[in-house]
Amino acid sequence: MKNLLKLEWYKIKYPYLISLCISTLFSCILILPFISGYSYNHNIEIWQQSNQVFDLIFPLIAVLPSCWLMYYERKNNFMACTLTRVSKKNYIISKWLMTSMGSAVIIFIFSFIGLIFCLVVTNNIELSGIKLQGRDTSLEALYGYYLVNKPYLFGLCLSIWRAIIGFIIGTLGFTLSLYVNNIFIIMTGPFVYVFIQHYILAILGVPYYSIITSFDPSILASKSISLERLLIGPFLLIVFICITIICFSIIKKNSIYDI
Amino acid sequence: MMINLIKKNVDEFFSKKIYIMVFVFCIVGLNLLQIAKVTNITYWEFIISAITDHYYILYFMIIFYLFSAFKMIEEDNEIILIRGKKYINYFISQIISLFSISTIFTLMHFFIVAIMGYGLNLDNRFIMNAYYYNEVIGVYSTYFKSPILAVVILIVYMILGLTFMGMVLMFINHFFGKRLAIIGMMVMYLLMLISLRTNIDNSLPLLFLNNYIILHHAFAVLGKNFYIIILSEIFLSGFILVIVKNFWHIDITSIKILIRKIGVNKWYLKLLFSRKNIFIMLIFIIISIINIVLRHGILTISDLSILQFYGHGIGYFNLIDFMSLIIYNGIPIYILSSFLEKEGNDRSAFLTIRLKNKKQWFISVIHCGFLLIFIYLLASLCIGVVTGVFLGMKFNGYNYMNNLFLENGLQIIKPYYLYLIILTTKSLELFFYFLVVLICYIYTKGCTLGFLLVNVGYFSYLLTENIAKYTPVGIGSLSRISEFVGYQGIPYLFVMVILILVNTILYLYLRSGVYKRIFN
Numbered sequence: 001m002k003n004l005l006k007l008e009w010y011k012i013k014y015p016y017l018i019s020l021c022i023s024t025l026f027s028c029i030l031i032l033p034f035i036s037g038y039s040y041n042h043n044i045e046i047w048q049q050s051n052q053v054f055d056l057i058f059p060l061i062a063v064l065p066s067c068w069l070m071y072y073e074r075k076n077n078f079m080a081c082t083l084t085r086v087s088k089k090n091y092i093i094s095k096w097l098m099t100s101m102g103s104a105v106i107i108f109i110f111s112f113i114g115l116i117f118c119l120v121v122t123n124n125i126e127l128s129g130i131k132l133q134g135r136d137t138s139l140e141a142l143y144g145y146y147l148v149n150k151p152y153l154f155g156l157c158l159s160i161w162r163a164i165i166g167f168i169i170g171t172l173g174f175t176l177s178l179y180v181n182n183i184f185i186i187m188t189g190p191f192v193y194v195f196i197q198h199y200i201l202a203i204l205g206v207p208y209y210s211i212i213t214s215f216d217p218s219i220l221a222s223k224s225i226s227l228e229r230l231l232i233g234p235f236l237l238i239v240f241i242c243i244t245i246i247c248f249s250i251i252k253k254n255s256i257y258d259i
Numbered sequence: 260m261m262i263n264l265i266k267k268n269v270d271e272f273f274s275k276k277i278y279i280m281v282f283v284f285c286i287v288g289l290n291l292l293q294i295a296k297v298t299n300i301t302y303w304e305f306i307i308s309a310i311t312d313h314y315y316i317l318y319f320m321i322i323f324y325l326f327s328a329f330k331m332i333e334e335d336n337e338i339i340l341i342r343g344k345k346y347i348n349y350f351i352s353q354i355i356s357l358f359s360i361s362t363i364f365t366l367m368h369f370f371i372v373a374i375m376g377y378g379l380n381l382d383n384r385f386i387m388n389a390y391y392y393n394e395v396i397g398v399y400s401t402y403f404k405s406p407i408l409a410v411v412i413l414i415v416y417m418i419l420g421l422t423f424m425g426m427v428l429m430f431i432n433h434f435f436g437k438r439l440a441i442i443g444m445m446v447m448y449l450l451m452l453i454s455l456r457t458n459i460d461n462s463l464p465l466l467f468l469n470n471y472i473i474l475h476h477a478f479a480v481l482g483k484n485f486y487i488i489i490l491s492e493i494f495l496s497g498f499i500l501v502i503v504k505n506f507w508h509i510d511i512t513s514i515k516i517l518i519r520k521i522g523v524n525k526w527y528l529k530l531l532f533s534r535k536n537i538f539i540m541l542i543f544i545i546i547s548i549i550n551i552v553l554r555h556g557i558l559t560i561s562d563l564s565i566l567q568f569y570g571h572g573i574g575y576f577n578l579i580d581f582m583s584l585i586i587y588n589g590i591p592i593y594i595l596s597s598f599l600e601k602e603g604n605d606r607s608a609f610l611t612i613r614l615k616n617k618k619q620w621f622i623s624v625i626h627c628g629f630l631l632i633f634i635y636l637l638a639s640l641c642i643g644v645v646t647g648v649f650l651g652m653k654f655n656g657y658n659y660m661n662n663l664f665l666e667n668g669l670q671i672i673k674p675y676y677l678y679l680i681i682l683t684t685k686s687l688e689l690f691f692y693f694l695v696v697l698i699c700y701i702y703t704k705g706c707t708l709g710f711l712l713v714n715v716g717y718f719s720y721l722l723t724e725n726i727a728k729y730t731p732v733g734i735g736s737l738s739r740i741s742e743f744v745g746y747q748g749i750p751y752l753f754v755m756v757i758l759i760l761v762n763t764i765l766y767l768y769l770r771s772g773v774y775k776r777i778f779n
Contacts, residue, residue, distance in 0.1 A: 060711065181604065182601055183600060183705055184600040185600075187707040196586065203546065203579075
């Protein structure tokens with residue numbers, strides 16, 4: 001298993017590292033235009049505000065670096081060569097772990113490094129939010145105490161939570177790459193899913209159940225956010241993944257090992 | 260021969276299913292009879308009110324008539340044709356059978372009510388108190404001296420109208436084939452319903468066939484000049500007869516205007532307009548319309564069309580609007596991208612051999628892409644209008660958008676101009692995305708990059724206002740055009756110049772030979 005994981009890592013090393021660098025850089029640079037033009041209570045809110053750009057595209061960041069792997073191996077029949085050496089289950093599980101862990105790590109890193117960069121760069125900037133409103137409204141947010149007093153801990157926990165969501169998104173991408181023969185659908189499937197799910201839930205009047213809200217709770221008013229509501233988005237996503245697997249493997253009977 | 264054919268047609272029409280009509284009409288008649296007894300109207304007025312009940316006519320009678328007569332309309336039996344010696348003879352005997360069918364059909368209605376109304380006051384005059392309960396009788400009383408005259412004329416009018424409708428369908432069926440005849444029938448019927456629910460037919464009364472069948476609809480749109488409709492009926496019938504007499508042998512069904520038979524268009528169109536794709540498009544159009552209807556109060560149809568294509572403007576951020584813009588634009592692009600990807604996967608040497616030259620591939624792709632985009636736009640407009648009609652929205656003017664126009668000090672835009680703006684800007688914008696995807700596809704042999712580029716383009720909304728105004732991504736939204744939002748947008752002509760420029764550059768670039776790379 002260890003060797004298999006190592007093998008997978010060698011395959012995706014360069015594209016993965018490049019996209020990791022790009023997304024981290026992007027998340028740092030994106031802090032800068034958000035410094036002025038909004039009223040903040042605390043420095044960490046600049047990071048929260050700038051992260052709203054990522055809310056819609058995080059599935060792409062999670063899926064693009066690694067999910068193409070399975071598709072190409074199925075397409076050029078490399079999978080058939082592995083049959084004699086490794087058990088099917090082990091090979092697929094190691095690939096799944098690599099892809100999904102890759103998604104989780106990339107999301108964790110760009111999120112957390114963005115926070116560190118933000119707190120370091122904007123350390124000296126004076127914020128006028130509390131003066132204007134007369135009180136600290138940030139305390140009303142979910143875990144507002146930690147948000148105000150321990151920004152690093154808050155950011156770390158949020159980033160880990162995001163990494164978990166990234167893991168599930170990566171799993172969705174991996175599931176699609178197991179069964180679909182169209183690379184375009186594999187690459188953009190999770191993105192389209194997240195997008196449409198949020199859109200439909202927002203129309204239905206329950207945007208707090210969507211995966212985007214789970215990813216970034218600060219996009220909605222703090223009244224409508226609670227821990228239970230945040231758990232529903234990932235839950236729906238897992239249900240969707242299960243439905244996809246059942247649909248492809250049992251109803252449509254697409255097989256993984258021949259193309 | 261003629262008489263036998265007519266007999267056969269009439270027999271076919273009045274088979275057992277006619278009892279359904281009798282049953283339904285009896286229920287309608289009984290219902291009206293009760294009202295008649297309460298309101299104390301005369302026998303003849305009751306007959307008028309029953310025969311001209313336009314809900315019954317539109318929702319049941321015409322459907323029944325069309326379904327029963329369609330078999331006769333669409334069949335061209337060769338054995339009968341040979342016996343007719345000339346095609347026009349056959350056509351005329353078909354028309355005569357339509358006429359006799361309509362006559363018997365209408366007279367059946369008349370006799371049913373005539374029997375049913377037995378016992379009412381038999382006076383041959385209009386009683387004034389009826390108008391409070393039934394406006395239609397009031398309308399007839401202003402045009403006719405006595406109710407009997409009105410009954411006779413409206414029955415004749417209805418017979419002529421039904422015959423005319425069948426004749427038009429026969430004409431379409433003969434020259435354009437069965438499929439178009441069915442589509443034509445549906446369009447005709449939808450137009451009738453639209454005309455019933457709105458007052459759009461005031462401007463184009465001759466287009467809506469209910470004016471040919473129901474006399475008081477003709478009164479409503481043309482007043483005393485209702486004879487124009489009869490004249491146009493006669494004129495059009497003559498026109499159809501002349502065309503059929505002289506050009507009956509020309510077969511237009513083989514000339515397909517939309518699908519040019521070059522390259523591999525047929526295969527591409529089959530891939531693009533698969534059931535799944537059509538389903539996806541329809542679902543999202545309907546979702547977006549429901550979303551608009553639920554979120555806003557009283558709307559008119561023009562309001563609905565504007566809101567459908569309103570998109571997202573510069574200088575503010577509204578997540579739902581932004582997402583619906585991206586989704587609306589994204590769906591055709593997504594379908595086209597996955598189509599290109601699939602096309603690349605499935606294209607084999609056999610296909611390349613069948614193409615005469617590489618250019619045909621390019622033309623086919625462009626052609627099919629544009630067709631999909633345009634049909635998508637038309638479908639969303641049509642679904643919007645039809646939903647609006649069934650929700651009872653008004654056709655003319657604005658309700659919701661009026662305030663917006665007044666706030667910005669703008670002129671109110673006429674509907675025709677509005678639809679022109681929507682169709683041109685949006686189709687060019689979507690075509691621009693398609694060209695971007697196509698270029699990326701040619702260079703990278705995959706559509707993901709192109710699709711991502713298009714979506715990354717939406718980040719241009721974050722730029723400063725003066726630059727963001729002119730970026731071609733999202734420029735087709737009405738909220739970016741100054742005719743709708745004032746100084747925040749740029750004029751329609753300028754938008755068109757930008758879009759045409761961008762599209763031409765990309766198209767010429769592709770056409771200059773870049774597309775040949777795909778075969779390497």
